[in-house]
Amino acid sequence: MLIDLLKAAFLGIVEGLTEFIPVSSTGHLLLLGHFFGFDDQDFGKTFTVLIQLGSILAILSVYFVRLVQIARGLLDDPQARRFVLGVLIAFLPAALVGALLHGFIKGVLFNPWIVCISLVVGGLVLLWVDQLNLKPRFHDAMRFSLPMYLAIGAFQCLAMIPGVSRSGATIVSAMFLGADKRSAAEFSFYLAMPTMAGAFAYDLYKNLDQMTGHNTAVVAVGFVTAFVAGWFVVKGLLAYVSRHGFALFAYWRLIVGGIGLAALIAGV
Template identity: 65%
Template sequence: MDGQTFFDALILGIVEGLTEFIPVSSTGHILLLGHFLGFESTGKTFEVLIQLGAILAILTVYSARLWKIAAALPSDQNARRFVIGILLAFLPAAVIGVMAHGFIKEVLFESPALICSTLLIGGIILLWIDRLDLKPRYTNVMDYPLWLCFVIGVFQCLAMVPGVSRSGSTIAGSLLLGTDKRSAAEFSFFLAMPTMVGAFTYDLYKNRNVLSVDDAAIITVGFIASFIAGVFVVRGLLDFVSRHGFAPFAYWRIFVGLAGFAGLYLVG
């Protein structure tokens, strides 16, 4: 395993951590960047397994909040409803992810042009939603009704297509269903935990017989980089969204989508 591969893994891990929790598609970014870097991972496992770093980042930042919710479960109905809501929101992606795993990894992950298209289209949609004069009815994730949680989970399934963005689809769906921007982003944080743990566990299980020591080494590099970058994003994102909305991310998606198409045209 050469030094260039480790350097590529480091860069891709940083990009994963920086983009996982913002609505720009971390998977789309690392697949597209990996394409231009010439980075190849066994069974496309690197791109999924380094998400563990981002998972630990959000668990670290939200540890006190998570502990408070867990401690309140026996006596607090709102806490129990919130946990059930997160599980309901996770359910659609769990079912579709298992059923479509092979198609996602073997077909969708191998199409840079598709990723550029979804980045571009998603950016335009996110910009449109950000400019709508929506009237929020739900401003606290602890008060989200169960039906709302489930429908947000259905929106999350759109992110099975790389470039759509897990956080982007859940946030866009939340806003259209009546939430405010800050709580939409926060619910996306909480929903990321079971979703990403599930994706990590299932992908590791499916590829357990093909991963090598070299694979483990570059995944570790990407994981550490993803964790460090993810901590910074999680700590600052909610305040940023409260001040600026989602338009900056929409413009970034459009820029990356267009730059990706230009790169594909020039270098293939």
């Protein structure tokens, strides 16, 4: 029991640190679960999804005042209503694909080989994007066009492949569609709220039978540590990305993916 709780605490920290940066939190958790022996076909993968609630609450706590302002603006502010509509439009593709392919995603794609390959490919893409001389037209996440919100949501579906990174897919697609780095990262935060909450609720509903006393305690520990780690990342990521870009995350992906592939080939 104690060992499982310690593993859950560590994995929760990893979830919180990696959820909002373009390195794939799910990919990291699956690899650690595989090499830690914490990848039971059912609960290990369910745990990976459920502890995301801690990261969701981290965003809500950091953006609480801003979210309250947006909620109040729904009554008399057309821009606030348009932004909420944009977030819902961006959320829909992932909601549909996730519901339709839930079994395939967890049964086939949650695979350490796929994770490692996706990490390496995604790292190369980030390095390429960081070198491009993109000319941003949008500097405020609340002012993207509605078709742009939909396109970002469609690209988010690529993150159904573990190792791709939800934040990476949304940030890169937003930049290609005309957003600057800061607004692209900020919209990724906003879109994470319904996307991760939906994944959490759906997975919990599908796996309620697994929530025994022991498993609930394990998820609770992972949830708490994910919240704490995620809070610090959300507070600092926008400023870092604005100044330094994505090269650090790209190299991290290449290192982790390369080490993972080497370990898998060696039969570890």
